[in-house]
Amino acid sequence: MAVRELVTLKDFEDSAEWISQRIFPGISEAKAEHAVELLLKIGLLERTPDGKLIQKDSVVATSPEMKSLAVRNLHRQILIRASHLLDDVDVGDRDVSVLTLGINSKHLPLVKQRILEFRRSLLLEIGQSNEELEDVYQLSVQFLPLTQKIDKTRKGKK
DSSP states (O other): OHHHHHTTBTTOOOSHHHHHHHSSSOOOHHHHHHHHHHHHHTTSEEEOTTOOEEESSSOOOOOTTOOOHHHHHHHHHHHHHHHHHHHHSOGGGOOOOOOOOOOOGGGHHHHHHHHHHHHHHHIIIIITOOSOBOOOOOOOOOOOOSOOOOOTTTTTOO
C-alpha cells in the first residue's frame, strides 16, 4: 500500500529505482516494479492517457469486519513492519502508544465504533487536504484481548 500512496507525493518519479529508494526500509527495484504492476493489475493504480501513474480511487478501505485471509496477512505484515521500524525511526517522526485496560465485553462495539470514527475523521481532516504531500505514513490501531474465557465446566479441575 505504501507504493500506492507514493504516487501522490509532490516529488514522485515513475521509476523502480526512485520507488525502491523512497520506500523505508528500502526494497529492491524488482520488488518496486512488481508492486506497481500488481497495483495496476488489481485496479488500485492506473495510468492517465499521457502515461502518468495515479491512484484509481483516493481512498481504499476494508470493512472493519472483513475476515479474508488476504486482509489478515496484510495486517500481520503491517504489525511485523511496525515492530522493525521502532528501532529505525526517530521518536520525533513517529508515535507509538499503548493503553491497557479492563473492560466489560458489552463495550467492545463502542470501542470499535470510536476507532472507526477516529480513522475516518483523520482521513477527512488530513488525508483529503489539497496540500502538496511529502511523505507516506501508516496508522495502525489494534484493540486485542489479553485474556481468554475460562470454561466454567473445567474450572477447579486439574
